[in-house]
Amino acid sequence: QNEKELQDVVKQQEEKMLQLINKSGEVTMLKEEVSHLKRLLQRAETEAKVLWEEMQGKEPKVDIAHVQDRVLLRQEVDKLRLLLLEKRDEKRLLYDKY
Numbered sequence: 001q002n003e004k005e006l007q008d009v010v011k012q013q014e015e016k017m018l019q020l021i022n023k024s025g026e027v028t029m030l031k032e033e034v035s036h037l038k039r040l041l042q043r044a045e046t047e048a049k050v051l052w053e054e055m056q057g058k059e060p061k062v063d064i065a066h067v068q069d070r071v072l073l074r075q076e077v078d079k080l081r082l083l084l085l086e087k088r089d090e091k092r093l094l095y096d097k098y
Contacts (some may be wrong), residue, residue, distance in 0.1 A: 039082065046074045 050070045 033055075042078050042082065043075055046078050047071050050074050 050067065052072065054067050
């Protein structure tokens with residue numbers, strides 16, 4: 001009788017652990033998706049900022065190549081800034097873990 005109860009408890013614990021592992025995977029996927037969406041948002045904000053700066057005080061004729069270069073440069077700066085922040089987060093997580 002006790003052995004049967006113990007097996008049932010062990011089985012329940014294993015099921016709970018599997019559920020937690022699945023939820024952990026879902027959380028990781030959602031974090032990755034949020035990170036991706038943040039990068040897309042940052043990219044769109046960067047493009048909007050550059051275009052707004054270019055359009056202020058300009059004549060109707062705009063140098064498209066210049067605007068594209070500025071957008072690409074700003075995106076590169078934002079990407080490097082984001083990589084720096086991600087590395088800092090990873091470093092902090094490692095310090096917290098150990």
